[in-house]
Amino acid sequence: xxxxxxxxxxxxxxxxxxxxxxxxxxxxxxxxxxxxxxxxxxxxxxxxxxxxxxxxxxxxxxxxxxxxxxxxxxxxxxxxxxxxxxxxxxxxxxxxxxxxxxxxxxxxxxxxxxxxxxxxxxxxxxxxxxxxx
Amino acid sequence: xxxxxxxxxxxxxxxxxxxxxxxxxxxxxxxxxxxxxxxxxxxxxxxxxxxxxxxxxxxxxxxxxxxxxxxxxxxxxxxxxxxxxxxxxxxxxxxxxxxxxxxxxxxxxxxxxxxxxxxxxxxxxxxx
Numbered sequence: 001x002x003x004x005x006x007x008x009x010x011x012x013x014x015x016x017x018x019x020x021x022x023x024x025x026x027x028x029x030x031x032x033x034x035x036x037x038x039x040x041x042x043x044x045x046x047x048x049x050x051x052x053x054x055x056x057x058x059x060x061x062x063x064x065x066x067x068x069x070x071x072x073x074x075x076x077x078x079x080x081x082x083x084x085x086x087x088x089x090x091x092x093x094x095x096x097x098x099x100x101x102x103x104x105x106x107x108x109x110x111x112x113x114x115x116x117x118x119x120x121x122x123x124x125x126x127x128x129x130x131x132x133x
Numbered sequence: 134x135x136x137x138x139x140x141x142x143x144x145x146x147x148x149x150x151x152x153x154x155x156x157x158x159x160x161x162x163x164x165x166x167x168x169x170x171x172x173x174x175x176x177x178x179x180x181x182x183x184x185x186x187x188x189x190x191x192x193x194x195x196x197x198x199x200x201x202x203x204x205x206x207x208x209x210x211x212x213x214x215x216x217x218x219x220x221x222x223x224x225x226x227x228x229x230x231x232x233x234x235x236x237x238x239x240x241x242x243x244x245x246x247x248x249x250x251x252x253x254x255x256x257x258x259x260x261x
Contacts, residue, residue, distance in 0.1 A: 032222065035215075035218045035219075035222075036218075036219070036222060038215075039215050039218070039219060042211055042212065042215055042246065043246060045211075045250065046208075046246045046249050046250040046253070049204075049249075049250050049253040049254060049257075050249060050250075050253045052188075052191060052192065052195060052253065052257060053252075053253040053254075053256040053257050056188040059188045059191070060188060063187075063188075079177075082173065082177065086170065086173065086174070089166050089169075089170075090170065092166075093163065093166060093167065096163060124177065124181055127181055128181045131181065131182065
């Protein structure tokens with residue numbers, strides 16, 4: 001009796017793939033993806049700290065890798081993921097506090113998150129290159 | 134049986150239902166998020182300044198009490214937040230028997246990384 005009820009096929013909600021992507025849904029999954037990506041960079045952060053603790057030779061190996069084009073590309077990806085997750089996270093904290101649930105506000109904050117992430121990434125790299133050069 | 138009968142209606146209601154600590158994870162994820170806003174922004178800004186620097190400059194910076202303290206705090210909040218975030222991701226997408234081992238392995242990894250990172254900072258600090 002119990003097994004026959006549990007085996008019965010329950011109605012399922014439509015798969016997410018059939019929906020047209022919208023700013024809200026794209027930013028929702030982007031926040032999650034950037035979080036997972038940043039987890040990988042968190043491993044790199046610990047490796048960098050261990051390299052610094054190990055001595056000048058290990059540190060310079062890590063330093064030289066970060067200076068290669070692939071290292072720079074990875075750092076650029078890290079910067080953008082960081083700012084996207086930071087701005088998206090602040091948007092989520094505002095929602096958690098009960099603010100910004102009107103549809104217009106949600107779209108306005110969404111575009112702000114995208115614009116700020118791009119602007120802060122470019123600003124960070126502009127300052128970084130300016131200081132280095 | 135006798136014990137159940139002696140309990141007041143309120144006592145019974147309080148003992149029923151969920152484990153009552155479900156909101157704790159949600160709350161800790163938010164608190165660590167709030168902590169990470171200043172910590173990560175400080176770290177990113179410091180890295181922009183120190184990224185191009187050589188070993189000696191980087192070590193001198195890491196040895197300052199402020200930097201060492203903030204990086205240890207950053208690692209603590211970061212890996213706590215990361216464990217809670219990855220837990221939700223695993224719970225949402227992994228439905229096989231792999232779910233529990235993955236959750237435990239992920240927890241262990243976060244813990245190991247946090248300890249390794251903090252120890253690295255302390256080694257740099259107390260090398261003298």
